[in-house]
Amino acid sequence: MPEFPEVETVRRQLNETISGYTVGELWFDAVSVLRPNPEKISVELTGKKILSVDRKGKWIVINFEDTTSCLVIHLKLTGRLFVKRIDEKQAPYTHVILGLARNTICSFSENNCDTTLQFSTMRKFGYLEVMKKAELMEKFSNLGPDFYEDVTLNMFADALASRKIAIKTLLMNQDILSGIGNIYANDALWMAKIDPQTKAHSLDKGQREGLFTALKEVLAEGLALGGASDQWFLNVFGEKGGYQNHFKVYGKKGTPCTRCGNEIKYTKIAGRGTYYCSSCQHNL
Ligand SMILES: [Zn+2]
Known part of the structure; x- marks a missing residue:
């Protein structure tokens, strides 16, 4: 999507x-x-x-x-x-x-x-x-603020503070933060070295800041490359985007982590395909 x-x-x-x-x-x-x-x-x-x-x-x-x-x-x-x-x-x-x-x-x-x-x-x-x-x-009265355009680090910290759900599930919940879906949630969590199962409220200050920065960066990269066309996406001129050639972990089950060399694992969290490195993405 x-x-x-x-x-x-x-x-x-x-x-x-x-x-x-x-x-x-x-x-x-x-x-x-x-x-x-x-x-x-x-x-x-x-x-x-x-x-x-x-x-x-x-x-x-x-x-x-x-x-x-x-x-x-x-x-x-x-x-x-x-x-x-x-x-x-x-x-x-x-x-x-x-x-x-x-x-x-x-x-x-x-x-x-x-x-x-x-x-x-x-x-x-x-x-x-x-x-x-x-x-x-x-x-749109229940839609969360637009993560890329409007969310500050303080707002991000507030969104995580009391929520005991998996951080990946929180990131994709459009009522909490809008604009982030499965591809960019997977990749940002890898960039920030955070296990996608980690409970949102348990992230420490350093992890929150790292994830906030990773999300802004990966969304900016996706936008600069015109989106990801691994499946259906084409732009209004019928052209593919380029981010599918820059996936960090998304879709890379079984391939070596580009950071530590261990195999990228696959599981489902809240029904959605989740890719992660069990070696360099940490829980607490
Ligand atoms: Zn790794």
Whole structure:
């Protein structure tokens, strides 16, 4: 599932490529990925000019001029967003195409769309949802602060202080901290030499600081490399990211730890695949 580096890569590219465009015709062949329904999206957004593209945790939020509505997108496991002309080859599993034009409300029959926003998803867990700004506030009222953008060392220490769950489980809980998922949690814990099973509240000051720094570093590295494309992720231009070539332990079961040479182990914590070095990642 895309995490901060992947979603932020898409957000930045969308903000640069579709801001200023006006929404035209909406085509779809899967009703379930358009919420609450396709008609509502068309009624609310047709003719509206895109103002900017934001991000809330792992969600993308498209803002429009002259409306209190916005379009919220979650990619989930197999979702991809592409910006491409209508005459370019479609990606497999493309289920939504939103026509966009500079100075008109375009339609596919008139062939006057300057570009399109296309959503593909094999498993159809991802979605596009139109909602009012007030509903958006409500939807995200339980979302934890964005780790990369907003969380300070003091906030991080407070988040860990009273929680007796495995540190790895805490890092991936979007209600506590948002933006971190399985790949970057695994790798940051290795960088900080912390056993993923360690209870969050039991980390000492040095471990907390080391983990905080490792998380900021690994998310920055993932973003600089355009995300991780070990599975589905592609950016809006259809290109792969590069972080999958820089995994520290994620996906490396059975290979030597690059720090100490011992074999990387694999287990599950809270149902999620966990990679770690039992030699150089310590519990207390
Ligand atoms: Zn090691």
